[in-house]
Amino acid sequence: MAMSRPDLAPQTGSPVAVPARASRGPLCVAIVGCGKMASAHAAALLEDERCELVAAVDPVGEAAAGFARRFSLPRTYPDHRAMLRAEAPDIVVVCTWPPDHAAPVVDALAAGVRGILCEKPLAVTLSEADRMVAAAEQAGAIFMVGHQRRLEPRYALARQLVAQGAVGEVLEVIGAAGGDLLSDGTHLVDLVRFLLGDPPALWVFAGIDRTLPERMSPEGFGTRDFNTTRHRYGHRIEGGAVGHVQFARAAGPEAAGAGARVGAAPGAGAGGARLLFETGCLARPTGYQSLRVEGTLGRLAISGDPSGDGAPWLRIQRDRGWEDVPLPRVNAVQRQDAALLDSVLAGRATPEAALLLGHSARADLEILLAALESAVQRERVPLPLQPADHPLERLESGEGGR
Numbered sequence: 001m002a003m004s005r006p007d008l009a010p011q012t013g014s015p016v017a018v019p020a021r022a023s024r025g026p027l028c029v030a031i032v033g034c035g036k037m038a039s040a041h042a043a044a045l046l047e048d049e050r051c052e053l054v055a056a057v058d059p060v061g062e063a064a065a066g067f068a069r070r071f072s073l074p075r076t077y078p079d080h081r082a083m084l085r086a087e088a089p090d091i092v093v094v095c096t097w098p099p100d101h102a103a104p105v106v107d108a109l110a111a112g113v114r115g116i117l118c119e120k121p122l123a124v125t126l127s128e129a130d131r132m133v134a135a136a137e138q139a140g141a142i143f144m145v146g147h148q149r150r151l152e153p154r155y156a157l158a159r160q161l162v163a164q165g166a167v168g169e170v171l172e173v174i175g176a177a178g179g180d181l182l183s184d185g186t187h188l189v190d191l192v193r194f195l196l197g198d199p200p201a202l203w204v205f206a207g208i209d210r211t212l213p214e215r216m217s218p219e220g221f222g223t224r225d226f227n228t229t230r231h232r233y234g235h236r237i238e239g240g241a242v243g244h245v246q247f248a249r250a251a252g253p254e255a256a257g258a259g260a261r262v263g264a265a266p267g268a269g270a271g272g273a274r275l276l277f278e279t280g281c282l283a284r285p286t287g288y289q290s291l292r293v294e295g296t297l298g299r300l301a302i303s304g305d306p307s308g309d310g311a312p313w314l315r316i317q318r319d320r321g322w323e324d325v326p327l328p329r330v331n332a333v334q335r336q337d338a339a340l341l342d343s344v345l346a347g348r349a350t351p352e353a354a355l356l357l358g359h360s361a362r363a364d365l366e367i368l369l370a371a372l373e374s375a376v377q378r379e380r381v382p383l384p385l386q387p388a389d390h391p392l393e394r395l396e397s398g399e400g401g402r
């Protein structure tokens with residue numbers, strides 16, 4: 001199933017052919033939330049002999065029924081709790097909107113599932129994120145979050161080049177993404193953390209734009225949802241954002257799972273690389289999730305998702321001009337979902353799965369909420385951030401901001 005843009009996977013259409021196989025594997029998978037991203041996962045999992053898609057959950061009966069028909073799932077449920085009781089699945093894939101991630105994740109873990117793939121962003125508040133991460137730790141289950149872009153060759157090879165010192169010490173990364181901070185900035189922050197070897201962030205300073213729709217840049221990456229409802233995926237959004245994230249000096253990939261924290265907030269400029277991000281209507285219209293990495297010995301440029309038929313690219317500049325790095329084609333969602341199955345079968349996270357675990361997504365969310373908090377408070381926000389509500393909700397209710 002060739003599907004290079006999971007976010008563009010059609011929600012409706014003709015049934016997907018289930019590959020013929022003598023016997024299905026032992027892992028029973030249920031999918032919660034039957035929309036666009038669920039289709040990308042179902043298509044990927046149908047290709048994998050080691051699992052069987054047994055149930056689809058969606059309160060919208062038509063969505064569940066259409067999805068079940070299309071991907072040949074035998075049973076549908078309007079509610080995840082009923083599904084967990086009846087099916088006792090091995091794996092649950094959670095593709096609801098972010099405010100509805102925590103309930104199915106925590107309930108599935110309590111019901112004894114062995115693996116969960118929850119879509120990004122992990123949640124809209126840190127307390128919900130903490131609840132999920134703690135429940136997964138207590139259950140000893142594999143808990144992955146859908147930041148599958150880490151497995152896309154343009155970013156994975158860039159990470160390898162950085163780790164090999166090909167551009168020297170990274171001083172700054174400039175990143176752009178369309179959409180809003182939580183929905184799209186989550187990939188951007190996650191990819192930059194990945195490139196840098198998952199160092200802790202020290203502080204965040206950001207501003208957001210909430211100007212009237214007619215003043216939004218027509219060439220930019222603004223979201224239609226901001227113009228119309230100021231909500232997207234069930235949560236409040238900004239029209240655009242720009243900001244800086246100061247990371248600690250790179251601690252290497254092994255820091256990814258260490259939950260390292262820097263106690264005291266250092267002064268501006270301390271630490272390692274800095275991310276300069278621009279999102280939504282404030283982003284220049286380069287590729288979606290495009291990155292430029294400035295090092296002491298050279299630079300990298302990553303296309304992001306090129307528009308039209310263009311292929312993604314990764315370029316490096318050292319002493320001679322820019323060189324293209326050859327990129328293999330990979331379906332990152334398929335690779336991510338296979339890593340989940342590998343890990344559940346092995347009883348521990350494989351190296352690929354270890355890049356996508358819940359605590360890493362929690363670190364992304366902390367940076368994104370710190371950016372919103374900074375915009376609301378109009379000051380630099382040191383990390384760790386205390387678990388609290390969604391800063392934009394507070395701002396709109398008139399309680400936040402100065």
Ligand SMILES: NC(=O)c1ccc[n+]([C@@H]2O[C@H](COP(=O)([O-])OP(=O)(O)OC[C@H]3O[C@@H](n4cnc5c(N)ncnc54)[C@H](O)[C@@H]3O)[C@@H](O)[C@H]2O)c1
Binds near residue numbers: 033036059080095148
């Ligand atoms: N990893 C990626 O690259 C990527 C790309 C796009 C979207 N996403 C993420 O995937 C998630 C889903 O996005 P989408 O675009 O598929 O949304 P969608 O609107 O297409 O689908 C969501 C579905 O969830 C259903 N739903 C609502 N409440 C539910 C509940 N309590 N239980 C079960 N189902 C429920 C809705 O009826 C709908 O069918 C979001 O978190 C989004 O950010 C990830």
